[in-house]
Amino acid sequence: MTLKNYVDLAPKSGGEGWKLAFTTNAMCAYEDETGKDFTSVAGALAGAGEGRISMRVMRTILWAGLLEYQEGTTMRDAGEVLDACGMTQVGGAIAAAIRLAFPEAKDSSGNGGKAGKAAPGKVEEPTGKS
Template identity: 30%
Template sequence: MANPLRGSVPLQVGDRAFTLSFSINALCELESELDQPVASIIKTIQTPEALRLSTVRSLVWAGLQDHHAGISLVEVGLMISEAGLQPTIAKVGEAFRLAFPQAEAARGKANPRRAKG
């Protein structure tokens, strides 16, 4: 079950629920799969026109490893097709942000306009 306090989010694929999370192990798997450091992956994610479908598939695959180990890239591609590309990207983004809560907090402090309330 997805728990946002632990950095995990649900990904609904048809009638099945999966859990995405980016633990240290999942991020290491992602770095190995894409042959890039996390900082480069983050830059790619933040530049939608540079984002490849294969990168999205690898992100989802890595995010599933903590809770659904053994799932293949081909299976993940089918899941994305069923769940929809945009909803899947949104869930990956949410899970990725939860993996770096200190960065989010620091960004909020650096921009006082975001902290209105």
């Protein structure tokens, strides 16, 4: 049995929609594009819940989430999806897709750093040297 790792996103006017997924590659694409850790998305989404979020940030988060199932998606495409679906639906879909990506986390507000157990041992950052 294959688990669904995406959220369906449908335009307000009906018709064909999109699949939104935050896979490892999607998260890395976000980090490559912004220079920020993917963990910064939680703060951005918290701001969205209070009516404060940069449209560029929202579009970039959406863009990264669209890449897995809509290969070649551009920032312009992501902006058009945002226009077609609206901020409320996109924000909810992003939150749901992140929950699918991190099923062990209890909720998007965090759980005291207890999202999952890491394997014992030291983890080193890659140095770029082989």
